[in-house]
Amino acid sequence: MSQDAVIGIVGGHGWMGRSLGIALLEQGIVSARQLVVSSRSGSGDAYRDWPDVRCVKDNQELVDLTDVIVLSVRPQDLASVNIAAHDKLVISLLAMASLQEISGQVGSRRVVRAMPNAAAEIRRAYFPWHASQQVSEADRQLVQALLESCGKARELPTERDLDYMTALSGAGPAYPALLAQSMLEHARQMGIADDIALEAVMQTLVGGSLLLERLGDDPGDMVERLISYDGTTAKGLRTMIDGGIEQIIHRGLAAAHQAASGSR
Numbered sequence: 121m122s123q124d125a126v127i128g129i130v131g132g133h134g135w136m137g138r139s140l141g142i143a144l145l146e147q148g149i150v151s152a153r154q155l156v157v158s159s160r161s162g163s164g165d166a167y168r169d170w171p172d173v174r175c176v177k178d179n180q181e182l183v184d185l186t187d188v189i190v191l192s193v194r195p196q197d198l199a200s201v202n203i204a205a206h207d208k209l210v211i212s213l214l215a216m217a218s219l220q221e222i223s224g225q226v227g228s229r230r231v232v233r234a235m236p237n238a239a240a241e242i243r244r245a246y247f248p249w250h251a252s253q254q255v256s257e258a259d260r261q262l263v264q265a266l267l268e269s270c271g272k273a274r275e276l277p278t279e280r281d282l283d284y285m286t287a288l289s290g291a292g293p294a295y296p297a298l299l300a301q302s303m304l305e306h307a308r309q310m311g312i313a314d315d316i317a318l319e320a321v322m323q324t325l326v327g328g329s330l331l332l333e334r335l336g337d338d339p340g341d342m343v344e345r346l347i348s349y350d351g352t353t354a355k356g357l358r359t360m361i362d363g364g365i366e367q368i369i370h371r372g373l374a375a376a377h378q379a380a381s382g383s384r
């Protein structure tokens with residue numbers, strides 16, 4: 121779907137900002153003339169294939185040139201953004217910063233909080249979002265279309281849900297990365313050559329995830345199916361379960377959730 125709005129991305133050369141900007145361009149959701157990006161750190165070369173993308177250093181200039189402003193700076197840099205958005209639609213990708221804080225910082229009541237994850241870079245993100253009451257139905261359709269460029273987008277009914285998703289899906293790609301790191305370390309300790317260990321771990325985690333997706337609704341089915349052999353997998357899984365892996369995962373998610381929610 122192409123659309124008419126001019127989109128500005130504050131922090132558009134960073135990881136999430138450029139993932140969104142490039143996804144929008146590659147899918148023709150915006151033309152190069154409809155994209156403005158700002159960065160403190162200069163222009164970089166992320167948009168070299170689209171010379172008509174406008175790169176600015178002044179965030180207020182970006183606001184004045186655009187209809188929709190995406191904030192994609194780190195939370196600790198929010199105060200430095202320093203813009204008056206005059207009730208333009210603002211989409212914040214920031215973890216931890218509430219609708220109220222964003223609204224106060226940018227001078228708009230039309231605010232959406234959206235939570236990408238690292239897989240936005242390959243357009244496989246889960247991208248939930250939640251909007252303030254002042255966001256219209258037309259705005260909501262536009263937000264959904266913009267975020268879908270990076271994967272699966274989903275409107276959530278409450279801000280509380282979005283805080284939770286920050287921990288679950290926002291941080292989520294880090295969890296299989298931790299599992300991969302741990303499996304790799306064990307394989308190396310067992311004397312498997314580095315390149316073969318890496319190949320085995322990658323193929324297994326990616327292949328296993330794709331299978332899980334194919335099998336559908338209940339990951340527990342795959343666990344049960346493999347445990348039912350009562351062989352090597354059952355031995356490994358039971359040892360992990362008895363050792364408290366579920367509690368450890370829940371504690372990690374709870375800690376990330378608490379960090380995402382702040383004092384809310």
Ligand SMILES: NC(=O)C1=CN([C@@H]2O[C@H](COP(=O)(O)OP(=O)(O)OC[C@H]3O[C@@H](n4cnc5c(N)ncnc54)[C@H](O)[C@@H]3O)[C@@H](O)[C@H]2O)C=CC1
Nearest residue numbers: 131134135136159160192193194195197200214215236238
């Ligand atoms: N990286 C991730 O996996 C995820 C990140 N997020 C959120 O996305 C936001 C952006 O994260 P990343 O892209 O990973 O960070 P990043 O550090 O890669 O990008 C941030 C960019 O903002 C620029 N910037 C900082 N202050 C600025 C200012 N005042 N004006 C203009 N540009 C400014 C920086 O120069 C940098 O290019 C964060 O708030 C984070 O909480 C959310 C979910 C996942």
Ligand SMILES: O=C(O)[C@@H]1CCC=N1
Nearest residue numbers: 215286287290291292
């Ligand atoms: O770690 C963070 O705070 C951000 C939000 C989720 C992923 N990155």
